[in-house]
Amino acid sequence: MELRRCAVVWVEPREVAHFALDDLLAGGTGVVSRMAWFAHAPHLGGAFEVDAAAVPPLGEVSPVDWVPREQLDLRFGAEVVDALVDAGLLLGRREDEAVLADAGYRVLGWHAAAAVAHLATRWEAVDGPRGMAEQGLDSNEGLLRQHGSPPPLEAPAEHLAPCVRLPRPARDDFDGLLDTRATCRNFDPFAELPLATFSRVMARVFGTRGVGHPAPGFDVVKRTSPSGGALHPVECFLIVQRVAGITPGLYRYRMDGHALEAVVPRAPPPCNGDAGVRPGDVDAQVAWGPEALHAFARIAVAGQDFFADAPVLCVLAPRFHRNFWKYRNHAKAYRVCVLDAGHLSQTLQLCATEAGLGPFVTGAINEVDLERAFGMDPRVQSPIAVCGFGPRAATLRESEFDPNRKVWPRG
Ligand SMILES: Cc1cc2nc3c(=O)[nH]c(=O)nc-3n(C[C@H](O)[C@H](O)[C@H](O)COP(=O)(O)O)c2cc1C
Numbered sequence: 001m002e003l004r005r006c007a008v009v010w011v012e013p014r015e016v017a018h019f020a021l022d023d024l025l026a027g028g029t030g031v032v033s034r035m036a037w038f039a040h041a042p043h044l045g046g047a048f049e050v051d052a053a054a055v056p057p058l059g060e061v062s063p064v065d066w067v068p069r070e071q072l073d074l075r076f077g078a079e080v081v082d083a084l085v086d087a088g089l090l091l092g093r094r095e096d097e098a099v100l101a102d103a104g105y106r107v108l109g110w111h112a113a114a115a116v117a118h119l120a121t122r123w124e125a126v127d128g129p130r131g132m133a134e135q136g137l138d139s140n141e142g143l144l145r146q147h148g149s150p151p152p153l154e155a156p157a158e159h160l161a162p163c164v165r166l167p168r169p170a171r172d173d174f175d176g177l178l179d180t181r182a183t184c185r186n187f188d189p190f191a192e193l194p195l196a197t198f199s200r201v202m203a204r205v206f207g208t209r210g211v212g213h214p215a216p217g218f219d220v221v222k223r224t225s226p227s228g229g230a231l232h233p234v235e236c237f238l239i240v241q242r243v244a245g246i247t248p249g250l251y252r253y254r255m256d257g258h259a260l261e262a263v264v265p266r267a268p269p270p271c272n273g274d275a276g277v278r279p280g281d282v283d284a285q286v287a288w289g290p291e292a293l294h295a296f297a298r299i300a301v302a303g304q305d306f307f308a309d310a311p312v313l314c315v316l317a318p319r320f321h322r323n324f325w326k327y328r329n330h331a332k333a334y335r336v337c338v339l340d341a342g343h344l345s346q347t348l349q350l351c352a353t354e355a356g357l358g359p360f361v362t363g364a365i366n367e368v369d370l371e372r373a374f375g376m377d378p379r380v381q382s383p384i385a386v387c388g389f390g391p392r393a394a395t396l397r398e399s400e401f402d403p404n405r406k407v408w409p410r411g
Pocket of ligand 1: 400
């Protein structure tokens, strides 16, 4: 049998802390820490702890050339080699799950550092507001107490650098639109979005305005947002809760036909208050009802209840290889996918505002739960942000940043 290492693995020395009653009873703090090695292996979908004895082989075995297993046993010991094979970090030629994942990863064109960063920063079943509250960081006072003062809004002007004063621009209607954009944290939890309004926002943000054919088999589209290489890898998956005429459910927006394709959830329906989505039997899943969808919306935005009330949530998820096909193993490619998602989210903010609706975008999302429900392989496609839009509630409960009272007139 011959083995080689997986294509990419980065090893992180990490301090791991846990609560120990013994330590507390013995007069300690109750928090005991130890150093551990974690292997970040993008083909396996994340990082996991490995024994210290497993670290040297990861640095010495080639990811390209095959080596007879006996040689590795002699150098590192059969037990260590077994552990690395079981973990999917050393791979044979037989097509098991790890080998297939590694082979798939090798052709996807990920820049290694970007793959490690993307997979290591995904959340699963995280409740963001609760986490902030537990750390005492859910108020400005708490932030200032723990972090000190923030850096000033602008870097101070260079001592002798001259300033060129710019003319004050005249206002027009576009300024009016820009000034009424504000992140909405007060959706009307009952309001239904008219179909025509929903359709117009979707068409303006995610629809195509034109097509190009740079070469045979290579098609590009024009959208209202820019995209690196005009490749537009970012797809919009939807949690539709209340749009007139559309059955509540999970969907994927199809650019080609300006249509919603129903997605059968690949996981059991979550319940109200669940932190995450349980893995489930992929073939036995059914459409989710309104309660499960609302529970899922809350999971999607990591427990931010105020966003979960939006009638429509848009999950922005690049199909990475659409970009990496051109920008292969490219240091900027992943960053461009993230920027593309940011552009779409800003266009969505403006289009929703123009329609008289409240918009939001959040990066505090549970990517793993979203991938699980929508059936995404994170190496192929994975969420970057969640946006949403819908009618505002009549009264302000959660704070919004509206210093000039353009959205919430003084009462
Ligand atoms: C990338 C990104 C991530 C954000 N994530 C969150 C979030 O997790 N929760 C939240 O309440 N607002 C979030 N926001 C909204 C910002 O808090 C908001 O833009 C900011 O307070 C300024 O308010 P404005 O959008 O009304 O101008 C996010 C905004 C951006 C651009």
